[in-house]
Amino acid sequence: MGVLTVIEVSGDLTAARRSALAAELAQAGGAVLLRIASAGLPEAELGVAAAVAEVAALCEAIENRTAAVVAVLSGQVRGAALELALAAGARVARQGAAFGFSDAGLGLVPGAGATQRLPRLVGAAEALRMLQDGAEVDAVTAFATGLVDALAEGDGVQDAVRLAGALPLRKGIRDGRAYLATVAAARGAARTPAQARIVDCVEAALMLPHGPGLAFERVTFEDLCASAETQGLLHARRAFAVAADAAVPVARLGIWGAAAPAVGLAVAALRAGLEVQLAAESREAVVKALADVAERQEAEVQAGRMLPEAREAEWARLLPQVGAAGLAGVDLTVMTEAGAVAGPRLAYGVALADVPVLTRFESLAEIAANGAAPDHVARGAGLARALGWVPVVTRQGGPVVLRLATALAEAVAWVEAQAAAQDAGRGVGRAALAQSLAAQGIAGEGAARAGVADGIALRCLAALANEGARLVGEGIAPSAAHVDAVAIAAGLMARWTGGPMHQANRRGLMVLRRDLRGWAADDAALWTPAPLIDALIAEGRGFT
Known part of the structure; x- marks a missing residue:
């Protein structure tokens, strides 16, 4: 087999680590052993197209090497790190290793080839379970399904050397008819746009050659990256990371x-x-x-x-x-x-x-x-x-959740009061009101995740954002991210919205202030713009 180059891939796949890995792969003269123990991209680069493109290029460099590449996997191997492993010729799992993808929960498909390579190893059903549902797979299950080719004894090096000498291993999709039946069932059961697009990509793994399949996945990833739902989900994840602050385990x-x-x-x-x-x-x-x-x-x-x-x-x-x-x-x-x-x-x-x-x-x-x-x-x-x-x-002075819930309740009560004052045939009934709010992710999870919010939803979104601005301005909420995290975790807004402050940023603070000033005559206590909104507009900034 000749010289074996060992390359360590641990910790976050930062830009510096990706660049170093590309250089190490280029310099390696013979077979390569990748020791992978990584949860993938750093939090700040999840859903960043440029970072995912670099991971995709690394995967293609691994896959296209003429010399053998075997990955030894340990710990939590997730996301982009698992995509690197899928590009290798074979995989060895150490005891305690676990594997998974969280892209669907962020409104995304993987962007570095997982939807094309994974089904070729484990079949459509297991691939869809991992990709659509974010199911975590342990080492034994991974071996049983074909995700890994061996369970390591010790550090896995000897197993990797043995597999490297046996490459290429026999892989491939064996029953196209059953594969397509599984895809059809999964398409009917998809609950989110990301899950539906994952099904399309997994179908492409069968219907398209490998290169065009990778291109199809990339276009799908970039399309979802630009969607409002994905941007909301990514913001929500980062907001929770900021708002939790440090955490010390309690036993x-x-x-x-x-x-x-x-x-x-x-x-x-x-x-x-x-x-x-x-x-x-x-x-x-x-x-x-x-x-x-x-x-x-x-x-x-x-x-x-x-x-x-x-x-x-x-x-x-x-x-x-x-x-x-x-x-x-x-x-x-x-x-x-x-x-x-x-x-x-x-x-x-x-x-x-x-x-x-x-x-x-x-x-x-x-x-x-x-x-x-x-x-x-x-x-x-x-x-x-x-x-x-x-x-x-x-900080002291809340709770933030009570202030936000009160603002939302007051906005809803105002809308209901206006409806009651109108003709019964033209008024807004409770069911229609709830449906309008849920469609925009307010106090419920609606099916309509696109389109422009109507006047009812805009009033409620503005009330939440305005109260959030007051909380930040008063120093009770440390940041707008804390307000968004509270609103989402408390069920006041759906996760895919990103929260009221994220929604206000998307519309623009000048638009928010214009609306609030126009409504202030209706209820000054509820609609008068918070001082922070004026200050941020003057500085040319949004909620952060």
Whole structure:
């Protein structure tokens, strides 16, 4: 086989790493072993056409080498990094490796060849499952489906050398009729534009030669990149990354209190795999709380949503305590009532000075820093993540979610009042109002993801953006991204909209101000433009 060049591909595939990888591939004289342990492109370059084009060029350089290229995969190999692996002649998976694509969740198709190469390895059904649904695949499943060619023993080098000597391996689509039947079924089940376009690309893998298939995928990717829905989804992802701030993992949770909020939190934390120390002032209160936890767990078992063995495992992680001293050593204590508790604390349902305050709304966990130590705030964000909630860190003076929800409710009430004042035959009924809002992703997920918002939706969008501008201007929301993250996580706006501040930027702040000034006579408190809007227009900037 001659000289074997080993190239490391780890961490984010930044512009510098992509350039270095291209140079290393060009300089390699013989067979190449790619050690890949990467989750793909950096967050800021997701959906950036130029970055994806560079990854596509790397994939073609790997695929077109005359000497063998084998990839050894470990850890989380996702997105663009997995596309590099698909371009290799063979793949070896180390123990614990996992693979996946998240493009569809961002309104995209992969842009570096995955829709063409993956079906040729695993068939249409498995390719569509991974590409459309974002399903993660472990090493054993990857081997069973043909995504990887061997499971590594040790570091995988010897397996890679063996496969390199056996290339080319036998690959290809074997049953075209079954393939097309799978594609047809997937097209009928597609729920989003991205999922439908993924089906088109996977079909092209069968119907077109490899080169034109890659070109078809590229055009599809660029087309989706320019869509309003994709831009909204990408903005939402970045907004959540900004708004969560730092997060410190929490493994051992303390809960102070024994009423319903404490019991509900204990049940959720146990289900998430945390160790829970539940404490209260009196033994009677602790006993009552334990009984409530047991009752909820038994209901889950009886309903078939929990196995008895799982209940016993959860119960073993629940440690009852009497008095605050029993909370020593926990990573974070959630205060559901006032008490003399030391260490990192988070207030939930109770107001405490200099303690972060958690407000829960739908999947949102808004954490108001409240002047607390950054470490305490970060632990609160870590707890929210562990429980499957979306953490958004704000400042004192909110909660932001309540202010936004109130503004939306007032705008809807104004529209309803105007409708009621009109002729019954010409008025806007509740069903029509809800449909109009949902079509624009306001307080619901509508099917109509394109087109121009009507007057009703524009009023509501403007009310949300105006209140968001007030929150940023008052220093309660650290940035417009925080407002968007809160609005989306709380269900006030659909994820694909990108949130009210993103929508305002798309229309333009001068247009927003014009509308608000025109409506201010109707309700000055609701529609008068926030001072921040004037300031940003004067500076030629949008919401950031």
